[in-house]
Amino acid sequence: MNNFIKRVGTTYIPVVDPEKSSKWYQEMLGAVENFRNDVKAILEFADQSFFLVKAQVGERSSFFDSYQQEHFTMTFEVDGIEQLTEFHEFLKKKEVSVGEIEDRGHPGNNFVFHDLDGNVFDVWSELSPTFKVK
Structure with a gap:
């Protein structure tokens, strides 16, 4: 048995509007925004990093x-x-x-x-x- 992997570091979530979704995650889940541009927002919460990635309408995780x-x-x-x-x-x-x-x-x-x-x-x-x- 190998024990290389220690934890999940980043989770990627498809969103239509990274800015709008980032604000929602901050208000609803207590996330902290570390970076945002037109195609992604990087958030920290629940002891993990989450990337809200701009995706096509209708994409879901x-x-x-x-x-x-x-x-x-x-x-x-x-x-x-x-x-x-x-x-x-x-x-x-x-x-x-x-x-x-x-x-x-x-x-x-x-x-x-x-x-x-x-x-x-x-x-x-x-x-x-x-x-x-x-």
């Missing part, structure tokens, strides 16, 4: 699973059910498209939300054990 349901490619973690509920309510008040909080049969609860461009993300109420240690 999600895919359709074997049940023909749109599926997210990323799950954000919060620290407990209280934070999950608070974040869910915050997004709803900001009129973000959010799903219901659900029990998926594993520890914790989840919900999904969409950004301005229709990219779907998941939120989980449990921090990963290795992240808790850090």
Whole structure:
């Protein structure tokens, strides 16, 4: 077994308007913008770097699973059910498209939300054990 890869450093998200999307991510997710031009915005949040890359209208980071349901490619973690509920309510008040909080049969609860461009993300109420240690 090799242990070369230590972490995910950057995630790329397709957006139509990097400036508008950057402002949305800053307001909704607490992102910090480190750079922006006409074709991309570089953000920092959730201990990671995110590039919002200008893409064609309709491009999404999600895919359709074997049940023909749109599926997210990323799950954000919060620290407990209280934070999950608070974040869910915050997004709803900001009129973000959010799903219901659900029990998926594993520890914790989840919900999904969409950004301005229709990219779907998941939120989980449990921090990963290795992240808790850090």
